[in-house]
Amino acid sequence: MxxxxxxxxxxxxxxxxxxxxxxxxxxxxxxxxxxxxxxxxxxxxxxxxxxxxxxxxxxxxxxxxxxxxxxxxxxxxxxxxxxxxxxxxxxxxxxxxxxxxxxxxxxxxxxxxxxxxxxxxxxxxxxxxxxxxxxxxxxxxxxxxxxxxxxxxxxxxxxxxxxxxxxxxxxxxxxxxxxxPAAEEEGAGGAMFPTGNLVDDLEVPGIGTFKATMINAGIPAIFLNAEDIGYTGAELQDAINSDPQALARFETIRAHGAVRMGLIKHVDEAVKRQHTPKVAFVAKPRDYVASSGKKVAAADVDLLVRAMSMGKLHHAMMGTAAVAIGVAAAIPGTLANLAAGGGDRTAVRFGHPSGTLRVGAQAQQANGEWSVTKAIMSRSxxxxxxxxxxxxxxxx
Structure with a gap:
């Protein structure tokens, strides 16, 4: 041989x-x-x-x-x-x-x-x-x-x-x-909000209709309200990843959102596009204990965010999703912005399963269209x- x-x-x-x-x-x-x-x-x-x-x-x-x-x-x-x-x-x-x-x-x-x-x-x-x-x-x-x-x-x-x-x-x-960071080639001619709306009603057959912010910034992302899908926004990985039905629901939501964003033509194509879009759910601040045992107080953050990556809840936060969070939070009226208390913002600190992260974004509106000059964050x-x-x- x-x-x-x-x-x-x-x-x-x-x-x-x-x-x-x-x-x-x-x-x-x-x-x-x-x-x-x-x-x-x-x-x-x-x-x-x-x-x-x-x-x-x-x-x-x-x-x-x-x-x-x-x-x-x-x-x-x-x-x-x-x-x-x-x-x-x-x-x-x-x-x-x-x-x-x-x-x-x-x-x-x-x-x-x-x-x-x-x-x-x-x-x-x-x-x-x-x-x-x-x-x-x-x-x-x-x-x-x-x-x-x-x-x-x-x-x-x-x-x-x-x-x-x-x-x-x-x-x-x-x-x-x-x-x-707003995408140029993804969906709807490259618009930051491919549906033209800051918030849409996203209909997911067999599951329900949810308020959703669908945005192209850093990475295509779909933001949902945590309470609308039965969560608090303070969940850790096991709460989601140990629940096969929950994972299947998120994937179905992701597939239908991808169609609405113009990223794919049919939900069946989502299996070949696993990396994007991301699905995240947001909530107003509350106290919780991070996966490391670190206590995160409601006063420490502007909002809570949990995000799915490749079919599982991420242990912290994807960098590109953090960009999307920062951009969405900077635009009054999006679900991320409303979870953070609304109004004009140039930076937010959000809570994720491993702790907190700060991200800044410079957003502006001209002729009815939103644009973002840059988003900033620190890593190592x-x-x-x-x-x-x-x-x-x-x-x-």
């Missing part, structure tokens, strides 16, 4: 925000995987350990959650005034599928540090000490992200005292600016391991 040897591919395993994934330079990938297509998808799935009917990704680098089943491909940017092109692939755990439909806001925090350390940023732009500004082209959604990366003695500073709920240990702060990033990842030579 002929045995195909494994091949080695240079790679870096990084945490970014509350996610982690395998990072590649485009030039380091095998030739067949340097272009989009089945070979690239097959390679990335094999690296992560998918599809895995056991749902564990034991034979790969994935961690069997949406937050840890991620891949990133980076290259020097060919676009003016940008340093690096950033492509994100969300790998399905149990099915043979890589979703390229959206960005990962958490891993965005690791893109700048990786780019600096791996020769993708002009050395002349890297200070000996201070902050290196890395302009990132997010290729999935065609948007610019500006990362402010701390530099010490000419190297990326990874350690520090910045604490991020959902991450156990402190690290150096990386500030991210998501420029003009750290290299966990670097070297080569191995896959069987016939894996792709």
């Amino acid at each position: 002929t045995h195909v040897p494994q091949i080695k591919i240079p790679a870096t395993y990084m945490r970014g925000g509350t996610s982690k994934g395998v990072f590649f330079r485009l030039q380091d990938l095998p030739a067949a995987a340097q272009a989009p297509g089945p070979a690239r998808d097959a390679l990335l799935m094999r690296v992560i350990g998918s599809p895995d009917p056991y749902g564990k990704q034991i034979d790969g680098m994935g961690g069997a959650t949406s937050s840890t089943s991620k891949t990133v491909i980076l290259s020097k940017s060919t676009r003016a005034e940008h340093d690096v092109d950033y492509l994100f692939g969300q790998v399905s755990i149990d099915t043979s599928f890589v979703d390229w439909s959206g960005n990962c806001g958490n891993l965005s925090a690791a893109v700048g540090p990786f780019a600096i350390s791996n020769g993708l940023v002009n050395p002349d732009r890297i200070p000996l000490n201070g902050v290196c500004i890395v302009r990132i082209w997010q290729a999935n959604i065609g948007k610019t992200i500006v990362a402010h990366v701390p530099i010490t003695d000419g190297q990326v500073q990874e350690t520090g005292d910045f604490e991020l709920d959902g991450v156990t240990f402190p690290a150096a702060e990386v500030q991210l600016e998501f420029m003009d 990033a750290r290299v966990l391991m670097e070297g080569t990842v191995r896959v069987p030579g016939d894996a792709f």
